[in-house]
Each structure stands twice: as structure tokens, then as C-alpha cells.
Amino acid sequence: MAPSTSVTVIGQGLPRIDGPKKVSGLAQYTSDHHFPGLLYAVPVTSTVAKGRITALDPRAALAMPGVVEVFHQGNFAGKLFRKQASKGKVDENRPPLSDNTVSYYGQYVALVIARTFEQATEAARAVKVEYASEPPNVSMRLAAEEKTSVDTERGDVDQAFTSAPVKIDQVYTTPVQTHNPIELHASVAVWNGEQFTLFETSQAVMNHQMVMAQMLGVQPQQVRIITEYLGSGFGGKLWPWTHATLAAAAARELGAPIKLVVDRAMMFQTVGHRTNTQQRIRLGATADGKLNCVSHDYLFHNARLDTYKENCGEATGFLYSTPNLRAAWSFARRDIAPPTSMRGPGAVPGLYALESGMNELAVALKMDPLQLRLANQPERDESLDLPFSSRHLTECLHTGAERFGWARRDPRPGSMRNEAGAVVGWGMAACSWMAKALPAKATVQLAANGRARVMCGTQDIGTGTYTVVAQMVAALTGLPLARIDVVIGDSSLPPGPMSGGSMATGSLVPAVQAATQAAIDEALQAAIEHDPRFAGKAPGALAFDQMQVSIKGEQGKAVLLQDILQAAHMDHVSGEGEGAGSAEAQKHYSQHSYGAHFVEVVWQPEIARLRVDRVVTVIDAGKVINPQTGRNQIEGAIMMGVGMALFEETEYDPRTGAPLNANLADYIVTTHADAPEVDITFLDYPDMTLNPLGARGIGEIGLAGIAAAITDAVRHATGVQVRDLPVRIEDLLDAPVGLAS
Amino acid sequence: MAKQKLQFSPDNPPLLPLSRRSVLQALGISSTAAVLGSGLAQAAGSAAAAPGDAAEPGAQILNMTVNGEPHSLKIDPRTTLLDALRERLQLTGTKKGCDHGQCGACTVQVNGRRVNSCLSLALMHEGDAISTIEGLGTPEQLHPMQAAFVEHDAYQCGYCTSGQIMSAVALANEPYGTSDSDIKEAMSGNICRCGAYSHILKAIKQARG
Structure with a gap:
């Protein structure tokens, strides 16, 4: 039934349909x-x-x-x-x-x-x-106060670690970070x-x-x-x-x-933050770089009254192949307001630790960190014992390395210079984020005014939901986006998904598609009932494209739906659709997105200046419905990753318990001048286990792993391994690659 | 006595002037309900006019031009230019992000120069010409900078966008260089937490020609 034009609009980097309102100050935000x-x-x-x-x-x-x-x-x-x-x-x-x-x-x-x-x-x-x-306790040093819980476990981690020929055992910490949408x-x-x-x-x-x-x-x-x-919200x-x-x-x-x-x-103070984390990573490998154990023990803080889990072990169980693995957690309570999800909750701090551990293991092995990752790719999810739905991490690593020029890397710290003669450091990391879909409903109307209207109780938080939903309707109706009204952001509409966990788009695909198809079916029925030219035809004998109905094979004699509806005194036909979510598919597949980051930092020891200069990122997030808004999101996550690695930390006064730097001059986020040059590639392999377009989410994965790639690049430039984020200039003042070198 | 309902409607903007006592009294007054949609928010602009002397002791007269239109406001001296634009004139395209001049979301132009409207008291602008995003262009007739922002996807959530655009337009008249690093430095007073910086840079370069 879908017309031939349907394939073109999915995957097109079309401008946002809400753009003109946003740039003219007419988009109404809450406080407006x-x-x-x-x-x-x-x-x-x-x-x-x-x-x-x-x-x-x-x-x-x-x-x-x-x-x-x-x-x-x-x-x-x-x-x-x-x-x-x-x-x-x-x-x-x-x-x-x-x-x-x-x-x-x-x-x-x-x-x-x-x-x-x-x-x-x-x-x-x-x-x-x-x-x-x-006196409040706002200490960022954590000890387990609650019983330890295990996320996933296989083999015997402790024994494997003891006997491992090459190993690392390090603690990585991430501070409290605050969402700070503008x-x-x-x-x-x-x-x-x-x-x-x-x-x-x-x-x-x-x-x-x-x-x-x-x-x-x-x-x-x-x-x-x-x-x-x-x-924007970033989870907050x-x-x-x-x-x-x-x-x-x-x-x-x-x-x-x-x-x-x-x-x-x-x-x-009152609208959440990303809890601090303290993560011990133990990795063991054979001398030729095969992982034989991964141990990830993590702690975070919670408020006094509510309990939140920062799921740092999310990707630990399946990212690499190893016979022995455990991810386990506990937490400590502090006199701090409740933490909440912040962009890539769990996986972002978790992959900072795990991927930093991998980079340090590569150093211990005297092995290229890219090769270490390539050598330990699993065939299936060894934690769940399920096949991957669609995993192309190896291709992400190869493509990223090629685009970045990784083969030219000299592993000795401080050994590389850029064209201006400044010291550069190169680092890399892999990333992952869950791919899930939630149950969702949507309604689509095809109206006598020649327009389509799609309605769903979801919302656009800046990710482009208005536009990608319009693209989904356009794909089936053949309508240009200018004739599609997207009505969202209202709880009185058919229940739609939250904009969190990178789940909105993937959840919306089946619901919006089904609703659009149902509306098209209604349109054909209206044509059969009300237009003598189609009387007595079976619906299957009719075609629908660009708001026109025709008999298959006689597309030259198409009739405008608006004429049919007007003649029938109908304002519109409508259809309802529903998506079931991914709960069933998750019983059969390990569904995740993957990616790889390659980073160049510039280190100028004479003025103690460090900046992230260049980032190459390759993302395997299924079918990307709108590459322009999609690329923007990955790039934005990288900007936030620069902040995570170098700037962002909410500091608490131990006397009063107050967040001390509670403003945008003292809580430093990435500004335009800090922004590195970014090169983003989507692999674009549809994951058909998730929804009929194969689209996975892209809002969060870009922030996973990036901080580990940056700190590895800092180590490569300066010789200093920073494990407690953010990297501070004072961490680098005694750098081996300093003025003396 | 059962608690009864208050009425709000565009025809009956109630509770002005409003005191604690009048509100408590009003709680006993019955009415029908009116569901307020966002369309009403536009209409409410004129209905919710600036309160009078009794309500705002110390209020002073301010005359300024906004987007070419003269305005005379009686205004509390504590009111920032930002809040005067948003809460008195209902020009809500200019956004509040920090109230400290740290984020740039509230950037407007005063006599052609960009300022953080949150850092400036409204009464300091007697006789000034203020330009806001609403005066730059409309969705049907976008200013070249606005059109370039749409074309290059130079935003995500759009909340910092008014400030970015007002800054970018004013920048053209400032003695900055035209290299990428010059523009990036000159635009660093406008934070985009969504991180659309490279897109913003492309839009600015295109609009500047």
C-alpha cells in the first residue's frame, strides 16, 4: 500500500518543521x-x-x-x-x-x-x-552503606583476576553534574x-x-x-x-x-542532578590482549528519603567478550537533594570507567587501544546469552579509525605535534546505549482541507520529534511536511512515550505508522462508499498517494481525497494506531546502539592550556530518520562530553551542604569557543527487531564513552592519567610533557 | 458552605487589583469554569495590563521604543528589562535562562548593540530603542539570519535561539574579525546547552555572506 515515494522521506535531513517558530520567538515555552x-x-x-x-x-x-x-x-x-x-x-x-x-x-x-x-x-x-x-554529610568519598547488589555475573572474576598475566585495578570517579538546560x-x-x-x-x-x-x-x-x-531537559x-x-x-x-x-x-538544588560515582574497574588479560575478566564495582550517592539507581553497569555485561565478569553496586546516603537521570544515566559514567580501564589495560599490554577492542568483540550477548539484534561496533571502530587517521598514532606520550607545533594527544573509546521502545498510541486524521494531522501525547524536547513524526506520516501518505500538522505536548492526546532513554522515536514509529495506515484505509473506504468512480471496488484494488485515491493501474485518473470528503460532507477520516513496545523483542534479542569516538586534544604546557580540538564519532543507531537533526544530537552530546571531561562539577560546601557553584559562570559548560571540530558518521543499519523502520534512539549514546576518549587523549598528550573527572589544569601542572620536555 | 469556584475568562479578567483579602473573599464566589488554552495566552497580553499605583508603590513612568513601537509603562524600579519585555509587554521571544548575564538567552539589542536584558533595569532605558526577536522577522518573512538558522539546524530545543540570533545580528556591526575562531569567541556569551555550535557557526557565516 505504501507509495513509492515513501522510502525517500525517511532518512532525509529535512529542516525542522518547528524551526520558523523557534527562530522568530513565537514557539511558546512553559514560562511564556x-x-x-x-x-x-x-x-x-x-x-x-x-x-x-x-x-x-x-x-x-x-x-x-x-x-x-x-x-x-x-x-x-x-x-x-x-x-x-x-x-x-x-x-x-x-x-x-x-x-x-x-x-x-x-x-x-x-x-x-x-x-x-x-x-x-x-x-x-x-x-x-x-x-x-x-552538620550535613555531603562528602563525595563513598563507602557502601547498603547491601551490594549484582547486575550481572559469570565465571569466577576474583580467581581470574588473581591469575591474569596482565591486569589493571583502578578507581574512577565522576562528580555531581547538573543538567542545566537553558x-x-x-x-x-x-x-x-x-x-x-x-x-x-x-x-x-x-x-x-x-x-x-x-x-x-x-x-x-x-x-x-x-x-x-x-x-531541553537532558533527563532533569x-x-x-x-x-x-x-x-x-x-x-x-x-x-x-x-x-x-x-x-x-x-x-x-531542587530539580535533580547526576549523582557522583566511584567505580572500581579490574580487568585481566592474556599477554596477547584477550580479556579474561571484567570486574565493575560501583557506588553512588542517594538522598535521604528517596532511592535512585545510577545503572553504571548497563553496558558492562555485553560490550566485550570475557568468560569471567561481574558488575555490582551499592550506594551511600548524603544530605543532598535527590539525584535523577541525566543524559545517558548509568552508561555515561559507567562507560567512562570501563572504557578508561580498557585504555589503561592497553597501556599495560603495550597494545593499541583500538586493537584491544577489536580483539575482544563478542559474537552474542554473553550476559543474557542472546543474539545481538544488530551490532556493528567493529565497523564503527574501523570507520572511525580511518576517518580520524588513527594509524598515524605514535603511542609515546607527548610525541605528536600539530601543524602549529603544539603537542597533541589522541585517544579513543567505544560507546553503547540501550535500544528500547515503549507502548504508544497515536491518531492520524486526513482532512478535507488537504492536510494531515497526527496527534500523540508525547513531546519534543529539542530532539526533533515534531519533524520525525511528520516524516513518518509523509512516508505513508506522500504528503509534503508543510501539509502535515503534528500535535503533541498535551496529556489529553492519545498516550505517547516519554522523551527519555532515547526511546521516543523508536516507540512512535509503529504507532504513527499504524495510525496513518488506518486513516488511509478509512480514506479508501470513504472513496468506495461516497464516490461513484470507486463504488464496488475492493480496498485492495485502490491506491493512495499524496492525498489522492486511484484504482491501481489507473493512477492517471486519481481523485483528490479532499474532493471525496467534501462531496461526502466529511471533515476528515481518521485512524488510530498502537505500538506494543520492545518488551517482547527483548526476550529474544540483546538490543543496543553502539559507537566509537576518536579524540584529539591540544596541550600547550607553556600556558597550561588544554582543549579538545577534533572529534570523530561513528554511531550505529539503526535507521536514522532525519540525519540532520540526528547529527545535531550526537554533536550536542559530544559538546556535553567535553564539559563532562574538562569542566563540569557541582561542588558542595561541607559546612552548609550548599551547591557552591550554583550558576552558569562557576558551573562551566562548553561554550562556542570550546567547541571542537566534529565529524560524525551514521552507519545506518536498520534494526528491524525494534520497529518497522529499524530506528533506534540517538539522544544519549553520543555522551557515552566520550569522556574516556578525552582523558586517554590527555594522557597521550601530557603523560598524566586523570581518573577523577573533570580534568583540571592543576592535574597537569606537573605533567611529564611539560615545559621541561 | 461548599467551596465555590472562581471565574477567569478573557472578558472577565478578575482579581485586579488583587490583595490577599480580595483573593480570600473571592474564594467564596461562584462561577462557571473556563478552560484556558494557549491561544488565550496571546489574548491575555492586553488584558493583564500593568497594575496601577496602589498595587505597585514606587512605580515610575518609562518611555521606550520596542521594535519600532513607542511604549509608555508605569513600572516597578526593580523590574529588569527582560521581565518588562516578557511579563509586561508579553514579548516572550526573549528568554530567561539565568538572571545573571551568564547564558545570553535574554540577549536583545539596545540602540543596535547587544545586551543581556536580565542585567539591565528597565528604567535605565528611558528613550532607548529596543529590538527583540519579534521585531526581526516572522515565520512568513524571516530575517536572513533566522532563515540561515532554520536551514543549518542551528538549534535543538530553540530556547537559546532568540539570544543567539540577536547576538549574531548585532555581531555584524562589531569590530570582530570574520574567521571561525573570531566568530566562536564573539558568540561565546550565548550558551547552547544542546551544543549546536557548529550549526550556529555555519548559519552566521552564511547570513553574513
Whole structure:
């Protein structure tokens, strides 16, 4: 049934359909919404990390001009509820202002509502709060406090390690990192007496609806979540945070629309972070570089009240072939706000450690790190004992090495120079990220105005969902993207996937395809019933392309669907579609994406200047529906990887427990001037076990492994092996490849 | 007595002027419900006009031109140029990212020069000509820099984009060189956390010709 044009639009780097709105300032993000009578909410945040509130005096604030209300435990407890354990996801389940305990610095202790943002901001400073506080523990040195759990195990790791001819045993640490999307988290909450309309910064409007309904104590159909445009999230906007419940409950209490925008300092306190990790990697190999054991023991921190797992062992079990392997974990609690998923949760810090270990093993073996990886590729997933659905890591490694010029590498540290005479270092690493799909539903309408409309309760977080969904519809209808309306970002639409885990696109493919096909089938039925030219024909005898119906073999006499519908007094035909997700396929296949990074750093010891100059990345992520938006995502992940390797660390004051560098000048992210030259290749092998287009996700994999490639390049340039991220200039001041060399 | 509902609708922008007392009183007033869609947000711009003296003691008159249109606002002296544009004039294309001049999302042009509007109090702009992204071009008639951003996919989420574009347009009149490294340095006050930097560079080079 699919017309011949269908193959062309999938895999085309078409411009984003939402681009013109984004570049003209018309795309409406959450905090852009405004309503008559809107009130502004500004939270008061705790200045201690551990203790309890002993007194809270709102009188001075209430007396200030424009102040409408000050909510605090005394007048707000009981307005919000906990959600059930099994229904929906949230990282902080304690309702805000529900009691007087403080378990992290920056916890909301009051909420000031005023007529203007300026009035609310000043009044928030006037709320007097007294605490009985205890010294917090925000130490980044971790010891297992909970029982160790095993992710995966085979053979006898300890015995194999003891007898290994060549081995490494190192601890790698990653610091707390903070998502810092440029869009501040925000809620604009409207309660009309019966229903909540909540404009939220959400990567998952359906989950947001489910959680908010429970926490507000209303039915899900009383809550509508809207996220038309999201200023990115990187995982930090997956699950609702306390500001969202506060804003909604305040709107209900006051009967007025409430706008609450989290400020940048609060972005480091109340909306999650990537937990720090401390990972011991033990690798053993034969003298010719065959791995005989991989041991990955990792720790991370958790908040006092909620438990999150940073799944660092995600890729450990299947990335390389080895008879003996174990990945195991535990955690320690700290007086720090709850951590959450951040881009490539688990695998990103986990592969930093594992791939750093591989690079150090290569040094110990006096072997090229590329050859070490090539020599240890598994035939099947040795952890799950399943075949790989589609794994082309070896080709990624070969292609990347060729594009980078890896064969010219001289392994001696400090031995290579660029054209300007500066020291360069080369490093590489492999990467992987899970390929999964979630259940999803979608509706497609083909309308009498000649346009198609696709509707789904998913959202575009900057990844290009608007555009790739339009491409999916275009592939089956033959319509140009300009005639396809994509309606997403609203929980009242058919339930769609979250934008997390690189799962949205792959989950949407079967649902949108099925819905489009169902709508086309309806169109053909309408033609048979309402147009005498098609009366009595079997649907299979008809063809549909570019909103035209024809008899197969007589495409020259095609009839516009809009004419058929108009004659039949129909506004549109519609179809519904559903995707089942990948749970069944995962019983039969090990489904993952793969890739390889090759990095060049430039080291100028005379001015202690280090920069990442060039990155070559090859990604095997199945069929890439839009290579332009896809390449942009991989490149963006590499930019974040430069930050992870060289800049990003949230530091906590041991006296107060406060995140110290809670702003964008002191928490350094990659700027334009830091951006390396990037060369990205997609292998483009469709993974047909995942969905009918063979598309896997691409949002996260680019950040996996890149930090290990960078630190290996730093070692190659400077002779210094940094294991505690980020690499600091002070780590390199005594570098063997320094001024003296 | 059962708690009754408040009404909000474009025809009845209630609760102005609003005090704590009036809100508490209003909680007893019955009405029908109005579901507010995003379309209303546009309409609400004029309805939610700047409050009067009684509501904002110390408010002062500010006259400035925004995208060629003269505006006279009575404004709280604490209001930043950014918040005046977004919350008073409903010109929400200019974005708030940090309030500290660290991210560049709020970049606008003041008399042709790029500034971080979050770092500047609105009342400092008496008589100034402000240009925002809304004044540059529309989806139907994009400025060449806007068109180049679309063509080169010079964004992902789009949140920093207004600031990037306002910065890039102003840059053309600054004494920077035209090499890639000059442009990258000059654009480093505008953070793109999505990391679309090479695409932004391509767009700027194309639009500059």
C-alpha cells in the first residue's frame, strides 16, 4: 500500500518543521504562558541541609505591597499527597511543605505569592525562617552503606583476576553534574474549579499527569499537562518536581493562575542532578590482549528519603567478550537533594570507567587501544546469552579509525605535534546505549482541507520529534511536511512515550505508522462508499498517494481525497494506531546502539592550556530518520562530553551542604569557543527487531564513552592519567610533557 | 458552605487589583469554569495590563521604543528589562535562562548593540530603542539570519535561539574579525546547552555572506 515515494522521506535531513517558530520567538515555552489575573510564586529555600524548621514568620512578607499569600508547613500541610509506589515516576515523593524536616540545602520551606515577580522575589527574602540544624554529610568519598547488589555475573572474576598475566585495578570517579538546560524549570498552573490545566516543563506529559493527579488528590481526567515546547531537559525534566505540585496546589488554594519559574540557583538544588560515582574497574588479560575478566564495582550517592539507581553497569555485561565478569553496586546516603537521570544515566559514567580501564589495560599490554577492542568483540550477548539484534561496533571502530587517521598514532606520550607545533594527544573509546521502545498510541486524521494531522501525547524536547513524526506520516501518505500538522505536548492526546532513554522515536514509529495506515484505509473506504468512480471496488484494488485515491493501474485518473470528503460532507477520516513496545523483542534479542569516538586534544604546557580540538564519532543507531537533526544530537552530546571531561562539577560546601557553584559562570559548560571540530558518521543499519523502520534512539549514546576518549587523549598528550573527572589544569601542572620536555 | 469556584475568562479578567483579602473573599464566589488554552495566552497580553499605583508603590513612568513601537509603562524600579519585555509587554521571544548575564538567552539589542536584558533595569532605558526577536522577522518573512538558522539546524530545543540570533545580528556591526575562531569567541556569551555550535557557526557565516 505504501507509495513509492515513501522510502525517500525517511532518512532525509529535512529542516525542522518547528524551526520558523523557534527562530522568530513565537514557539511558546512553559514560562511564556500568561493569563488574566496571573500571580507570581517565588519559593523560599532552606539555608541548611539537615535539620528542622523551628520557626517561620511570614508577617513581614505578608505586609509587603502586592503580597497575596505566604504558604508554609503551618498553612499548607495536607494540601498535597504522596503518589503510589507503582503509579508513575517521581524522584522526590515527599510533598513539599508537608512537615518541618529539611533533608537538603535549597529545599522549599515556603512559597510567596504576589501580584508581580518583583514583589514576590523581595517578599521571599523577607520570610524569616529559623532552623535547628546538624552538620550535613555531603562528602563525595563513598563507602557502601547498603547491601551490594549484582547486575550481572559469570565465571569466577576474583580467581581470574588473581591469575591474569596482565591486569589493571583502578578507581574512577565522576562528580555531581547538573543538567542545566537553558530553559529554567517552570510551571504555569490554572485551576478552574474543576480541572487543572498545567503548563509544565516536562519530558513526559503522560507521567506528569498521572503523578500530579495523585499528588493533588484529584482524578487524572481533571489534570491536563501541556508542554508545547521544551527548552531541553537532558533527563532533569522527566519526572515532576516539587515546584510543580506547589504551583498547582497554590493555584487551587487561591483560585488564581500561578506562574512559578525556578531560578538558576534552584536548578542546582531542587530539580535533580547526576549523582557522583566511584567505580572500581579490574580487568585481566592474556599477554596477547584477550580479556579474561571484567570486574565493575560501583557506588553512588542517594538522598535521604528517596532511592535512585545510577545503572553504571548497563553496558558492562555485553560490550566485550570475557568468560569471567561481574558488575555490582551499592550506594551511600548524603544530605543532598535527590539525584535523577541525566543524559545517558548509568552508561555515561559507567562507560567512562570501563572504557578508561580498557585504555589503561592497553597501556599495560603495550597494545593499541583500538586493537584491544577489536580483539575482544563478542559474537552474542554473553550476559543474557542472546543474539545481538544488530551490532556493528567493529565497523564503527574501523570507520572511525580511518576517518580520524588513527594509524598515524605514535603511542609515546607527548610525541605528536600539530601543524602549529603544539603537542597533541589522541585517544579513543567505544560507546553503547540501550535500544528500547515503549507502548504508544497515536491518531492520524486526513482532512478535507488537504492536510494531515497526527496527534500523540508525547513531546519534543529539542530532539526533533515534531519533524520525525511528520516524516513518518509523509512516508505513508506522500504528503509534503508543510501539509502535515503534528500535535503533541498535551496529556489529553492519545498516550505517547516519554522523551527519555532515547526511546521516543523508536516507540512512535509503529504507532504513527499504524495510525496513518488506518486513516488511509478509512480514506479508501470513504472513496468506495461516497464516490461513484470507486463504488464496488475492493480496498485492495485502490491506491493512495499524496492525498489522492486511484484504482491501481489507473493512477492517471486519481481523485483528490479532499474532493471525496467534501462531496461526502466529511471533515476528515481518521485512524488510530498502537505500538506494543520492545518488551517482547527483548526476550529474544540483546538490543543496543553502539559507537566509537576518536579524540584529539591540544596541550600547550607553556600556558597550561588544554582543549579538545577534533572529534570523530561513528554511531550505529539503526535507521536514522532525519540525519540532520540526528547529527545535531550526537554533536550536542559530544559538546556535553567535553564539559563532562574538562569542566563540569557541582561542588558542595561541607559546612552548609550548599551547591557552591550554583550558576552558569562557576558551573562551566562548553561554550562556542570550546567547541571542537566534529565529524560524525551514521552507519545506518536498520534494526528491524525494534520497529518497522529499524530506528533506534540517538539522544544519549553520543555522551557515552566520550569522556574516556578525552582523558586517554590527555594522557597521550601530557603523560598524566586523570581518573577523577573533570580534568583540571592543576592535574597537569606537573605533567611529564611539560615545559621541561 | 461548599467551596465555590472562581471565574477567569478573557472578558472577565478578575482579581485586579488583587490583595490577599480580595483573593480570600473571592474564594467564596461562584462561577462557571473556563478552560484556558494557549491561544488565550496571546489574548491575555492586553488584558493583564500593568497594575496601577496602589498595587505597585514606587512605580515610575518609562518611555521606550520596542521594535519600532513607542511604549509608555508605569513600572516597578526593580523590574529588569527582560521581565518588562516578557511579563509586561508579553514579548516572550526573549528568554530567561539565568538572571545573571551568564547564558545570553535574554540577549536583545539596545540602540543596535547587544545586551543581556536580565542585567539591565528597565528604567535605565528611558528613550532607548529596543529590538527583540519579534521585531526581526516572522515565520512568513524571516530575517536572513533566522532563515540561515532554520536551514543549518542551528538549534535543538530553540530556547537559546532568540539570544543567539540577536547576538549574531548585532555581531555584524562589531569590530570582530570574520574567521571561525573570531566568530566562536564573539558568540561565546550565548550558551547552547544542546551544543549546536557548529550549526550556529555555519548559519552566521552564511547570513553574513
